[in-house]
Amino acid sequence: MTINGRVGVDQLVVGDLLDRGGQGEIWELSNSPDQVFKRYFLPNVNGPALEDLVRFPSGLPEHERSLLLNTTAWPECATIEGGRVVGFLMPRAPERFTAATITGGRRLRELQYLLYEPKPIWGDIQPADADDRIAIARLFVDLMAILHRHGVVLGDISMRNVLWCGGDEPAGIFVLDCDSSRRLTMPPVLPQANTTDWDDPAGKPGVADIESDRYKTALFVGRVLAREAYVRPGAELTLLSGIPDEIAATVVKTFAKAATADRTARPDIEEWRLALSGRGQIQLTPPQPRTPLPQLPMAEVDQRGARGYVTLRPLPRAGE
Secondary structure, eight states, X not given: OOBTTEEEGGGOOEEEEEEEOSSEEEXXXXXXXXXXXXXXXXXXXXXXXXXXXHHGGGGSXXXXXXXXXXXXXXXXXXXXXXXXXXXXXXXXXXGGGEEEOTTXXXXXXXXXXGSSOOOGGGTXXXXXXXXXXXXXXXXXHHHHHHHHHTTEEOOOOXXXXXXXXXXXXXXXXXXXXXXXXXXXXXXXXXXXXXXXXXXXXTSOXXXXXXXXXXXXXXXXXXXHHHTOSSOOBTBOOOOOTTSOHHHHHHHHHHHHHTTOSOGGGSOOHHHHHHHHHTOOOOOOOOOOOOOOOOOOOOOGGGOOOOOOOXXXXXXXXXXX
16 A cells, blocks of 8 residues: 555565666565565665656656556655665566566566577567667657656666567567656756666766767667667667668768767757658758848938928809
8 A cells, every 4th residue: 555655665565586786676566466666775765856756657748648657667656664765666567578588487578689689598589670670769769758858867778778579569668777767856866877888978977967868869779770789879870771761861860960079969859759750851051131122312202391381272162
């Protein structure tokens, strides 16, 4: 039972350990199979920042809220122990974002499986085709557009915390570790984490902002469409065959633009949406200023002077 977006740890029926990361552990919940419990290692959790993330979806328009909740493991409830926040509950990744292994188990379909040549040990994870890769990139960019529109940065983006599906299933994404998100007006829940090879080389260590999100969006789109795990803006981007020419041209151009030394000049999310739309961009010629009309001298009749009088002849009388 939750009270004001909180639940006590003593109310949870914790099951098996599912994963362990740098900041916490993920546990299954025996009494709530569609949720998991993330418990932090560190004691200095910013509880207000986490609870703000819990409330964030309720303030969105319906269509944006639906997209956010269907594509992310967004924090649903803060967990309390000893009067302080120690973790949170979030949705469990849907079954379609997992795959069978060669040993008969299941593994998450992490983004990394789109960035390397397939290997037998991947089990039934098959490479996504060009159409699915474009759809996956578009879904991610649509999610980023919602967050940035409402002043939220995603923060830690990497090949381990974005899941995907495609092939027999409609293309989809599911983003993990959303507690790395924060409003621009608030500090993070924990010190900002960054994944090696997914960092912003021009950013401040431990800081996530709009500009770092934009750079990592370039990494996401470029690497997914090129099947290259380490390519960065500034290096040549060679996209997979099957990417339509009109999309490939704008993606390569937009990716290269992200290498600018001016962080504020990086392509924003709307530029990435346009690049993936296939509509291309039209370079408009700036309008030329109109030539001012010449100032002609006033004609003599235009001159204003004292008004005179005109004498009219009297009207003739009747009979005259």
